[in-house]
Amino acid sequence: MKKTWKQHLQQSICTLDEFQRRFPQAPIDATACQTFPMRITPYYLGLIRTFDFSDPIYAQCVPQSAELKTPHWLTEDPLAEHAQQPVPGLIQRYPDRVLLITTGQCAVRCRHCMRKRLTKREMNAADHRVQERWIAYLHAHPEIRDVLVSGGDPLLLPEKNLFALLCAIRTVPSVEIIRIATRIPVTLPMRITKTLAQRLAAFSPLYINTHFNHPVEVTPEAAHALKLLADAGLPLGNQTVLLKGINDAPETIETLCRLLLKHRVRPYYLFQCDLVEGTEHFRTPLETGLGIMSYLRGRLSGLGIPHFALDTPENGKIELVPNAILSRTSKSTLLRTSNNKTIHYPEPAP
Numbered sequence: 001m002k003k004t005w006k007q008h009l010q011q012s013i014c015t016l017d018e019f020q021r022r023f024p025q026a027p028i029d030a031t032a033c034q035t036f037p038m039r040i041t042p043y044y045l046g047l048i049r050t051f052d053f054s055d056p057i058y059a060q061c062v063p064q065s066a067e068l069k070t071p072h073w074l075t076e077d078p079l080a081e082h083a084q085q086p087v088p089g090l091i092q093r094y095p096d097r098v099l100l101i102t103t104g105q106c107a108v109r110c111r112h113c114m115r116k117r118l119t120k121r122e123m124n125a126a127d128h129r130v131q132e133r134w135i136a137y138l139h140a141h142p143e144i145r146d147v148l149v150s151g152g153d154p155l156l157l158p159e160k161n162l163f164a165l166l167c168a169i170r171t172v173p174s175v176e177i178i179r180i181a182t183r184i185p186v187t188l189p190m191r192i193t194k195t196l197a198q199r200l201a202a203f204s205p206l207y208i209n210t211h212f213n214h215p216v217e218v219t220p221e222a223a224h225a226l227k228l229l230a231d232a233g234l235p236l237g238n239q240t241v242l243l244k245g246i247n248d249a250p251e252t253i254e255t256l257c258r259l260l261l262k263h264r265v266r267p268y269y270l271f272q273c274d275l276v277e278g279t280e281h282f283r284t285p286l287e288t289g290l291g292i293m294s295y296l297r298g299r300l301s302g303l304g305i306p307h308f309a310l311d312t313p314e315n316g317k318i319e320l321v322p323n324a325i326l327s328r329t330s331k332s333t334l335l336r337t338s339n340n341k342t343i344h345y346p347e348p349a350p
């Protein structure tokens with residue numbers, strides 16, 4: 001019989017002993033495992049094809065010694081999120097949007113996670129009193145139109161708590177859209193049921209942003225979860241993190257974006273890996289991301305092209321775009337096309 005999502009969670013591999021007992025030959029680093037906790041669902045484990053760090057799934061979830069490198073530019077909280085919480089767990093970096101950290105729990109602990117500080121301290125779900133403070137803040141700040149329900153993974157909250165929170169957010173008339181950020185379609189797709197999708201859709205407009213990093217993650221199970229969400233009427237987006245050796249080949253991102261579109265998911269962001277501790281080995285030069293963007297443009301419909309962005313503390317995301325403008329005068333602009341030709345664009349006469 002197929003495992004339920006709760007069994008997948010219960011049977012996740014979380015300790016070094018367990019991992020080594022099941023895979024005695026497979027590489028894993030004990031210190032890295034201690035420093036940044038591990039958690040892998042049997043489902044996600046099942047996507048591994050070779051048990052070493054050359055495998056894109058293995059490298060995303062198994063602790064390796066490279067995580068212990070500590071160059072000074074990597075920190076625990078590179079986006080200074082902790083300092084930007086007017087209320088605990090509520091991050092505001094833009095006038096019209098806030099992000100809520102609802103829990104520290106995830107189905108899989110991604111090795112590249114930018115919120116490792118939560119999982120290191122085993123942060124649990126934000127309690128009722130904290131949630132009341134979030135809602136009071138939203139009422140007091142009618143300029144906030146967009147609430148990102150994030151974590152951890154909000155789809156791991158007990159359903160009662162999740163829906164109580166969504167109901168509470170919907171009591172604030174100035175909130176126009178809600179977004180849920182979740183990696184559940186990738187790491188625990190059986191968690192998405194028709195009932196769950198329909199219950200979420202009752203809070204529309206509600207967007208789901210998920211986190212596929214590699215084409216291998218787009219399995220029939222994941223596709224089914226996406227279908228349930230899309231059929232319920234939820235707009236779907238995806239945020240990929242660019243990771244060296246995992247998805248930094250232009251062809252890999254192209255394949256991923258095409259697959260996502262086929263499953264009704266708009267590629268939304270391609271993120272430069274944040275400057276978070278334990279990720280030096282995953283970081284790519286900015287040039288890699290820019291090269292990928294140039295490669296995609298001209299090959300792939302604009303519908304499938306994400307925004308390449310890097311995130312900064314205090315100042316939010318910066319979109320990085322390959323330079324198309326070579327020179328300009330008041331009369332004409334010299335532009336570079338996607339296939340590397342140069343053309344003149346005449347500006348309108350004054």
Ligand SMILES: *Cc1c(COP(=O)(O)O)cnc(C)c1O
Binds near residue numbers: 091092097317
């Ligand atoms: C990324 C982020 C958002 C949302 O940004 P969008 O560009 O609108 O997707 C909002 N708040 C915080 C703190 C964020 O990090």
